[in-house]
Amino acid sequence: MKEEKFLCDEEILKWLTEKNLSGIIKGIDQNKGMINEKIASVIYCKGFIKRFEDEYNKIFNSLGFKISRITDDYIYISYMDSEIEFFIASSEFMRRYAKVLFNNKNTIGDSILDKFQLVNTEENINKFIERCNNILENSQYKLKTEVRDGKISNIMNIFKGDFLAKVNAEIFTRNIKKYLVKINKEAKSNTIAFIERINTWNKVTAEI
Numbered sequence: 715m716k717e718e719k720f721l722c723d724e725e726i727l728k729w730l731t732e733k734n735l736s737g738i739i740k741g742i743d744q745n746k747g748m749i750n751e752k753i754a755s756v757i758y759c760k761g762f763i764k765r766f767e768d769e770y771n772k773i774f775n776s777l778g779f780k781i782s783r784i785t786d787d788y789i790y791i792s793y794m795d796s797e798i799e800f801f802i803a804s805s806e807f808m809r810r811y812a813k814v815l816f817n818n819k820n821t822i823g824d825s826i827l828d829k830f831q832l833v834n835t836e837e838n839i840n841k842f843i844e845r846c847n848n849i850l851e852n853s854q855y856k857l858k859t860e861v862r863d864g865k866i867s868n869i870m871n872i873f874k875g876d877f878l879a880k881v882n883a884e885i886f887t888r889n890i891k892k893y894l895v896k897i898n899k900e901a902k903s904n905t906i907a908f909i910e911r912i913n914t915w916n917k918v919t920a921e922i
Contacts, residue, residue: 719765720749729759754812758804760786766815773814773822778896791830798841800830800891827891834884839866842887845894849902855909859883871915879915886912 722730722742726749730739741753749757764784771781774791782792788801810829811822832842836859843857850856860868860880868880869887893904 717748720754722747722749725761726757726759729761730757751813751816754815755809756805757812758808760784760804763789763804763808769815770811774826777822777826779826790833791826793845796841796845798845799833799838800827801833802830825892827895830891832887832891836861836866839883839887842891842894843869846890846905849894849905853902853906855906871909879917881912881915 727739730736730742735756738753738756742749745753749762754762767781767784774780775794778794779791780794782790782797782799784790784804787804789804789807790799790801792799806829814822832838840859843859846857855871858870859866860870860883862868866883869883870878870880890905890908893901893908895901
């Protein structure tokens, strides 16, 4: 039964004790050992979150994502059709989305990537830029990563085949990811519009 998932067990009690959340423990005791919505929003214990992995996955799946892994501190998701990973702190996730477990309403929605960060590894960012280029196919733009000191520092861009420019990789990926929730015509037009709005592209002389 779903109600059993909201019972406070020894693992959660130990976690609450380690976090010095005596007030939460008292609230659970007063609620006969049950975790209510308010309490759930501050319990980001890995074991507790994993109890509801299937419920959350149903929501993510409907948006084209899946939970790829859950650690002690973070929740990772990826696209259904690729291994590009995004993450959010478990504490923030539960603060925002614990209520989904109680009201049976999807409050995550298409703005999901506004809250998740792109995993900052060279492999992951390259996969993300490749996805951008798939969307930009047959447009006047092409993106490529620039590696400096062993990490990706800039996103390179050819404008209309005429000149090469670059912009900070972290800023670029943080702002463009929200347009790539779904791969469709709207995603393409939004991505192109975003690129065209950037006024900090720095012209360079190198070639791709």
